[in-house]
């Protein structure tokens with residue numbers, strides 16, 4: 395059988411029509427595979443259901459590249475609002491913009507989850523090869539017999555199906571992952587953070603006006619907890635409170651209308667008047683869990699976990715979806731490399747993505763401390779200014795870690811390693827120093843040349 399014939403007859407089973415599963419189905423549909431995608435929820439294009447884990451998300455270059463590869467970036471563009479930096483709100487209401495990058499296109503973009511997933515599903519169907527089956531929940535898996543069991547969420551009927559290759563992007567609580575665990579496959583860990591989140595909302599002002607700066611990611615950093623806000627296309631902002639589960643300032647302690655109002659008035663005085671539905675949102679919207687999933691084995695026979703199912707990360711770097719989109723792009727690259735040999739693709743994919751996923755998981759945890767606390771520290775700001783200056787001087791050697799993660803395609807594991815070296819350099823340069831004028835630039839040159847080899851050009855944007 396020729397390669398083309400093989401592809402025409404070969405079918406792929408995909409579990410999970412979230413952001414990552416839907417994008418992967420486009421890649422596969424475009425390659426000529428017949429793809430069946432199953433999701434336990436109704437289709438958000440037809441039924442009004444909660445958008446999922448957050449109303450909007452930050453899209454960055456790793457995600458953008460994947461959207462470009464499948465040819466839908468022009469359409470996605472209409473959904474995006476550029477955010478040029480962090481706009482920090484201190485407790486007195488003073489504002490301080492900390493730009494994300496230093497080139498005009500070094501921005502991240504706020505995108506509505508429901509809009510993006512709807513676009514991805516439309517485009518998948520437009521390939522003519524992808525069929526979505528909604529309200530079909532994976533409830534059983536038999537890798538020996540190559541069968542899986544679905545439960546129809548409307549009728550409760552169960553049905554068994556065969557698969558050739560089963561790709562699973564069924565999210566952080568992955569049923570596929572749990573099924574593999576039950577079969578004795580070891581090496582999965584799922585660590586919940588002791589902090590959770592709550593979504594609130596700033597409505598649009600008169601005639602779709604943004605009540606606070608539109609083109610920024612707003613942060614109210616308060617040390618042990620924080621609030622952030624990302625803009626929506628209708629002029630509203632989705633506001634998220636991240637806070638410990640227990641303790642003096644926590645979800646378990648702040649549990650009455652009065653306590654919520656007092657807390658916001660005291661800690662977020664410039665925000666409270668922008669939240670007309672504060673207490674209603676606080677007590678109606680769910681408190682979302684956050685955590686990190688790590689997996690030693692992403693695959694078993696011809697079953698492969700990807701997206702959050704393999705590597706859920708805390709959201710603080712805004713990289714979970716971006717990393718999942720990069721998974722899709724990498725899987726596609728490997729299918730090209732291995733001429734659609736799935737065993738080789740699955741094996742190499744799991745191998746190269748594992749360390750990268752672990753690295754972004756660690757950096758995401760670190761970014762929580764940076765966002766809720768370090769952004770207020772003068773030393774942090776000084777280091778950031780030096781990092782930008784060094785990037786201008788050594789653009790292939792010293793790139794601030796945030797930029798390496800967000801604007802380039804350097805493997806996350808390499809970013810993590812280089813980031814540690816750069817952090818040491820910045821610490822040494824700023825020892826006993828308070829202003830950029832005091833920095834010894836010839837020492838900086840020595841350190842960069844000694845410790846940082848140039849980054850391979852293929853990874854730079």
Ligand SMILES: Cc1cc2nc3c(=O)[nH]c(=O)nc-3n(C[C@H](O)[C@H](O)[C@H](O)COP(=O)(O)OP(=O)(O)OC[C@H]3O[C@@H](n4cnc5c(N)ncnc54)[C@H](O)[C@@H]3O)c2cc1C
Pocket residue numbers: 409410411412413414415432433434435446447448450451452453530531532533563564565566568569570591682700701702703709711712713714715716717718
């Ligand atoms: C508060 C918050 C903010 C975030 N912000 C960002 C951000 O700014 N930028 C970013 O890049 N990432 C962000 N993320 C991470 C991002 O949400 C995830 O990485 C992304 O949703 C992962 O996509 P996925 O398709 O792998 O999983 P999901 O989006 O969780 O989709 C999984 C799909 O599988 C379906 N499913 C689950 N179980 C079954 C089953 N048994 N059978 C059939 N179907 C099933 C679900 O219904 C769902 O449709 C954020 C996460 C949170 C919690």
Ligand SMILES: NC(=O)C1=CN([C@@H]2O[C@H](COP(=O)(O)OP(=O)(O)OC[C@H]3O[C@@H](n4cnc5c(N)ncnc54)[C@H](OP(=O)(O)O)[C@@H]3O)[C@@H](O)[C@H]2O)C=CC1
Pocket residue numbers: 447565566567568569572584585586683684685686687706707708
């Ligand atoms: N949100 C995150 O970042 C992380 C979540 N997790 C785990 O994932 C679960 C779901 O979280 P989330 O996706 O945000 O919530 P959702 O509301 O999106 O998903 C809830 C679904 O998760 C499944 N689930 C229930 N208990 C567990 C469990 N102990 N481990 C894994 N999955 C479970 C259930 O599916 P079913 O009906 O199929 O049993 C439930 O319907 C959490 O309980 C948590 O254990 C872990 C790390 C990170």
Ligand SMILES: Nc1ccccc1C(=O)C[C@H](N)C(=O)O
Pocket residue numbers: 451452480611622709710711712761765
């Ligand atoms: N989307 C998010 C959701 C939750 C928490 C943070 C983000 C971010 O995107 C943070 C951004 N990358 C930052 O570092 O300022």
